[in-house]
Amino acid sequence: MHTHIIPEKLPRWTEQFGYGNFIHLEHHRPGFARMMQGGRFFREIEQNCWDPELRISDYQKFDTQVQVICTIPVMFSYDAKPLDCLEVSMFLNDHIAEICNKYPKNYVGLGTVPMQDAELAVKELERMKTLGLKGIQIGSNINDKNLNEPQFYPIWEACERLDLAIMIHPWNMMGKSQMEKYWLPWLVGMPAETSRAICSLIFGGILEKYPKVRFNFSHASGSFLATIGRVEHGFNCRPDLVAIDNPINPRDYLGKFWTDCITHDARMLEYVLEMQGSKKVCLGSDYPFPLGDLEIGHFITEMNLPESTVEDIFCNSTLEWLNMSKEDFL
Ligand SMILES: [Zn+2]
Numbered sequence: 001m002h003t004h005i006i007p008e009k010l011p012r013w014t015e016q017f018g019y020g021n022f023i024h025l026e027h028h029r030p031g032f033a034r035m036m037q038g039g040r041f042f043r044e045i046e047q048n049c050w051d052p053e054l055r056i057s058d059y060q061k062f063d064t065q066v067q068v069i070c071t072i073p074v075m076f077s078y079d080a081k082p083l084d085c086l087e088v089s090m091f092l093n094d095h096i097a098e099i100c101n102k103y104p105k106n107y108v109g110l111g112t113v114p115m116q117d118a119e120l121a122v123k124e125l126e127r128m129k130t131l132g133l134k135g136i137q138i139g140s141n142i143n144d145k146n147l148n149e150p151q152f153y154p155i156w157e158a159c160e161r162l163d164l165a166i167m168i169h170p171w172n173m174m175g176k177s178q179m180e181k182y183w184l185p186w187l188v189g190m191p192a193e194t195s196r197a198i199c200s201l202i203f204g205g206i207l208e209k210y211p212k213v214r215f216n217f218s219h220a221s222g223s224f225l226a227t228i229g230r231v232e233h234g235f236n237c238r239p240d241l242v243a244i245d246n247p248i249n250p251r252d253y254l255g256k257f258w259t260d261c262i263t264h265d266a267r268m269l270e271y272v273l274e275m276q277g278s279k280k281v282c283l284g285s286d287y288p289f290p291l292g293d294l295e296i297g298h299f300i301t302e303m304n305l306p307e308s309t310v311e312d313i314f315c316n317s318t319l320e321w322l323n324m325s326k327e328d329f330l
Helices: 013-017 052-060 082-102 118-131 150-162 181-203 225-237 266-276 298-302 307-322
Strands: 023-029 032-037 040-046 067-070 107-111 135-139 165-169 215-217 258-260
Touching: 013 082, 052 067, 067 082, 067 165, 082 107, 082 118, 107 118, 118 150, 165 181, 181 215, 181 225, 225 266, 258 307, 266 298, 298 307
Parallel strands: 067 107, 107 135, 135 165, 165 215, 215 258
Antiparallel strands: 023 032, 032 040
16 A cells, blocks of 8 residues: 555656756666655666556555555645645646556555645645545655644545545655764654644544544554554643644554554564554555555565454555445456
8 A cells, every 4th residue: 555656757847846956867877766856866766667558567466456556755845835835736636646547556656745735725625526536645844843733634535535545654754864874864863753644633632533543654654553642642741832723542443543564573463563553554564665564565464364354455455545435346
């Protein structure tokens, strides 16, 4: 339920819009492209980032049929002018919908929306629904604003109404500029970002206001589950700071949202399963990026888990999160 894809060709948005550092691709040698952010090198990607048929054959090596695809978070463009972000979002959503329609047994799509402008975001949610996309991927914060902010309420309301799932992906990592060395934004910042998103949504009472929204948090919920004892203790010992918008204990929300299994650690996954229940843990890979699980959950098959637990992780949880059924892929 967690893979990233990008179109092989992107418009030159920086030139078109006349500002900013939008991503473009330089295909400098066969099978490889440089993602450029304005004039700056961001990262090198390979053909498996844009070639849907190559991705299907890659997945077949690990007996996996379906990929839930979404864009790469650097494409969110939340800091752009809202209408420009809408244009970028529509381009990316059309591309994802096209792949899902061409290979309906292999791909399910999540869109992206201009979160900085709820009105435009809702408009695009309505449009993407007609394209057949099943949900959206959004950032763990929106231009440093936390997800409990009232400006996002119309987006949660629309996802409920349109039956669209939500995947929260870490990005725009807190403290990034103070810890560039050793890849710390990815290793330390990302897990913290995901916990930031979950805590903001819980303490802000969003899961109470919009109980039908189906949230899924990347990377096994980041540091949230590992620190639930501390989060709960904080809620109990300083309710004046923590319980100001929602009186419900954060532990009560375990098992009420989805998360993926990307732990790279069997014992950690056992703990995640204990906290969440197997019906809320999905097979995620973060394919095709090297920090992901590029053996697509192979370690799970060696954990001696009950067959029903493995089946939950490998398909049932994701199907329920997307409100789809196995028959959709047979
Ligand atoms: Zn990812």
